[in-house]
Amino acid sequence: MDKALFKLSYGMYVVSSFSEEKINGQIADAVFQVTAEPPKVAAAINKENLTHEMIENSGIFSVSVLEKQTPLDLVRVFGFSSGRNKNKFEKFDYKVMENGVPILLQNSLAYLVLKISEKLDAGTHTIFVGDVIESNILKEGESMTYDYYRKIKEGATPKPAPTFQSP
Amino acid sequence: MDKALFKLSYGMYVVSSFSEEKINGQIADAVFQVTAEPPKVAAAINKENLTHEMIENSGIFSVSVLEKQTPLDLVRVFGFSSGRNKNKFEKFDYKVMENGVPILLQNSLAYLVLKISEKLDAGTHTIFVGDVIESNILKEGESMTYDYYRKIKEGATPKPAPTFQSP
Numbered sequence: 036m037d038k039a040l041f042k043l044s045y046g047m048y049v050v051s052s053f054s055e056e057k058i059n060g061q062i063a064d065a066v067f068q069v070t071a072e073p074p075k076v077a078a079a080i081n082k083e084n085l086t087h088e089m090i091e092n093s094g095i096f097s098v099s100v101l102e103k104q105t106p107l108d109l110v111r112v113f114g115f116s117s118g119r120n121k122n123k124f125e126k127f128d129y130k131v132m133e134n135g136v137p138i139l140l141q142n143s144l145a146y147l148v149l150k151i152s153e154k155l156d157a158g159t160h161t162i163f164v165g166d167v168i169e170s171n172i173l174k175e176g177e178s179m180t181y182d183y184y185r186k187i188k189e190g191a192t193p194k195p196a197p198t199f200q201s202p
Numbered sequence: 203m204d205k206a207l208f209k210l211s212y213g214m215y216v217v218s219s220f221s222e223e224k225i226n227g228q229i230a231d232a233v234f235q236v237t238a239e240p241p242k243v244a245a246a247i248n249k250e251n252l253t254h255e256m257i258e259n260s261g262i263f264s265v266s267v268l269e270k271q272t273p274l275d276l277v278r279v280f281g282f283s284s285g286r287n288k289n290k291f292e293k294f295d296y297k298v299m300e301n302g303v304p305i306l307l308q309n310s311l312a313y314l315v316l317k318i319s320e321k322l323d324a325g326t327h328t329i330f331v332g333d334v335i336e337s338n339i340l341k342e343g344e345s346m347t348y349d350y351y352r353k354i355k356e357g358a359t360p361k362p363a364p365t366f367q368s369p
Binding site: 098154171 | 205207212213231236237239240242243244267311314319322323327329331334337338339347348349363364365366
């Protein structure tokens with residue numbers, strides 16, 4: 036069963052949100068466009084993650100699309116550490132939008148800012164669906180795929196991810 | 203706004219279901235794994251499609267993962283024609299599983315059979331979430347990505363797709 040699931044294709048994203056006190060972001064691969072009219076995007080986020088708590092409370096999240104050349108270090112910081120103890124953005128170029136949500140500028144091809152329109156409890160994860168309220172291309176280039184990250188970059192998968200598999 | 207959405211990465215899948223009278227399948231790119239324990243997969247399907255009606259009624263769907271070498275003709279048949287007037291599978295190798303759902307064998311790397319556990323009304327599309335009740339690798343190879351299909355194969359996007367954009 037596990038191996039068939041590995042044939043699904045994904046991009047690599049930093050999904051971010053905020054609270055009154057702080058900003059946070061995390062690596063996510065489970066992101067897709069749901070509808071074209073109006074443009075809506077869905078992301079599956081682990082309930083135990085700080086970003087989940089922030090999205091629940093603020094109703095806002097952003098999706099930053101990582102470029103193929105993104106260094107493993109960036110993926111490690113956003114994917115394998117918790118924002119509860121530190122500001123993950125500190126080491127990288129980023130911007131806080133007018134509504135308070137951060138977007139990653141470094142190694143990011145494009146960003147979307149989303150306002151929650153629907154959500155679905157799917158067990159360990161929530162699927163958040165949001166209306167695209169702002170978006171932009173930051174630079175041209177190829178998106179990093181999960182496949183590329185795993186095979187070429189030999190990257191690991193954090194335990195809270197939908198695609199995590201025990202070694 | 204539109205261009206940023208095009209930076210999201212997808213695979214290419216045939217999502218299938220059935221009724222008492224017939225089987226049907228359609229091209230989908232909006233498919234992702236939602237949770238690992240238990241393994242659940244989500245697919246966004248246009249409400250106007252026959253496959254949507256069949257999934258609603260049967261509570262079962264399958265996901266066949268298209269390989270990189272999939273000919274455009276197969277994508278055309280499953281993506282640009284309606285199963286209301288014909289059996290799309292007729293021209294291709296396929297198999298009907300014990301529970302009645304068809305899976306594509308031709309140009310397919312793997313399949314998943316899913317039983318609906320949750321669903322979410324997202325406007326023009328429904329996000330169906332299903333427990334993986336069966337899955338298998340059919341052959342080794344690279345998955346077709348939406349990006350590859352659009353850029354290298356110069357494939358078009360059917361109007362009912364989440365990622366459709368007016369020319």
